[in-house]
Amino acid sequence: MKNHSDRYYFRLEMEPDVFRATFNPDIDASRETVRITVIDSPQPPELKPNVKLPVMENTTVDLSCSAKAPCPEQPPTVSWSNIPKSAHITTQLQEKPDKTQSVFSHVTFKASYMDHRKNISCTATYPRKTSEDSTVENTVMLRVLFSPKETHIIIDPSASVSVGTNATLTCKCKGSPSKDMNYTWFKREQEMPIAWGKNITFVVTRNNTGSYFCIARNKHGQQSSPKIQLTIEGDGFSHVIYGCTGGLLAFVMLSAVFFYFMRTKTSSQPHVIGSDQATDRNSDMVAIYANRSIAISKKSEKKETDDLHYGEIDFSKLQMGNMTRENSNNDPQTEYAEIQVTGRNNKNQKC
Template structure:
């Protein structure tokens, strides 16, 4: 027989318990029996382990779900979402008389010198912070806590500890580095003066260009370290037709973010527009992120520009340029036409003509890309007359000048007529005043003559009883003077009435 040698490790692996001198025959007989016995031993051992382990570890199964890291802003607050699981929690809760949470900093070991207790719910003890509030209900497995007035020196690792008294359950939920599969976690607070810019995305993706008329959505997301004091989100340069919605959303790690979404229809008026999402925190710190809109659309606002002018003299070079807005711009094709001619003139963006009487008329162009085309309005090319002035301009200027001369002549005539009338009235008034003065002087002279006919000596000798009235007679010269005075008075009254009548007419 051939001897079969086996190494010690190989023997254990294949359940070979024979010595090195065992033969192939003995191995052939003994190995099956030994394998059967070992299989029975393994099954028995597995049953024992499975029946003992659940009872052995049931009292120590506990875990907590916390974010691995949270970012807090200086001067603001930060909320740490926290939930936990403890085996037979309801049973333990019935035996518990006091349930409270504890937050430790730097070390998970409660009561050791290397750990620092920042919050103790049983005594409402707070150290190193102005205020800490546990807003979660521990009897519902919720240990969410808010830390207020965060400062730069608060950047540390924090551990949550649960205590169910008297001595029902006490454990600190911390990361076990020896076992990476362990679900117990802790959290680190990172304090900063500058928050992260928001996340800005667009649907559909603008890197592939969006066709005009497509519905577009822009989504802006910003961290909300403290949901009690969430940041505000605003937009700049958004389309006028945009619809805005804002909400607070919970992330997978239970932290929260503020989401703002705008929805609008892509239009060529918004092509290459920079839209920004601005996030403002309660500490008056603002950050933003900007995205450029890129759209595809057919030619728009197609028109013709003329240089130097659409009306020039014969022999002048005139350049017509076809202008439009389109995307993509480099793929635009231009076609020129003249009214009355079916054949296109050119296929360039501009054409240059030497003006003659034969090529004047109406011109238009068409711009086209893969998304559509558009035709411009017609423009008329004409020739200048009369040294560069058209007949209508000359006629208009001549008529205006003649009208101005006629108006000026009428005005001068009216001014002179009025001045002459005022001069005549003034002369007549002066003549009447002189006549009045002469009449008054004549009357005074008659009185003086009558009075001078009697001397002072004769006055003393006069006796009223001796006067003979029959001998008195009228002096012919005096009588003529009286008649003349009456005639002048009548003439004066007549002139005065005419003057009053003229004054009334003038006043009207």
């Protein structure tokens, strides 16, 4: 127990009341005594990096942790925290040169940029005959050197701003060492850099909107950010309105051209009387004219299949009832007829 901390001496005793001797250093300083100190918790484990920190990315990291085992029958349990899942761990009980025993644990893994500035801990848990175990730990911060990673741009106040507003573009990334980082700015469709530094600030105009990207660089490498678009506030909606208006205007123009074409095509086709209509109309169109002459058709635009036949009829002896009309001094009446034959098979028919 803790109250057992004290100095202990060696005593020699023979038969009672025969011989008794105590090695008291207060009498003879050359004689040794034993000093026992009891503490509430065990000493923290010893954590040693087996490689010189910092380490380069993708190199192997080897860490060792040793915890004293004052009771070899009940050695402490050693565990690690904040190490990669792919880490390899070996643990064993070993004897030191001073004849004391300790639990040694080794962990190895490949360093990643995500391990940079991680606090890796080694924890030793000692079992006790109490309700709670005693736990102690030791920690080391891992430093990893790597080229820029996760490079991206942040626009303040936003990617869509009004004309005349101050806009700040910030290039952010992860890299080690961060003090040696430098940044170069580019605008799309421009080969030469437009600026240097982590931040650029300017007054927004329609001329300086567009696509921007930056390149972060340190002595271990470089990385380019994705392109980000800086636009004028409201331009997107205007483009939608203009696009819809243009589409509607194009539709109206195409419709007008289509209807004009169909109308022109319809008017250019010849007028043809169908066979059914010709039958309903008794296949005849008769017109009576005054004055004696030969019947002449006034319709010159006829289909080639519609043949017109002409004939001269003498009505001088036309009988009306029981009467016979003779040529007299009265004004003779001459009647003419125009006959249109619509049947295609009546080409040899004469009237």
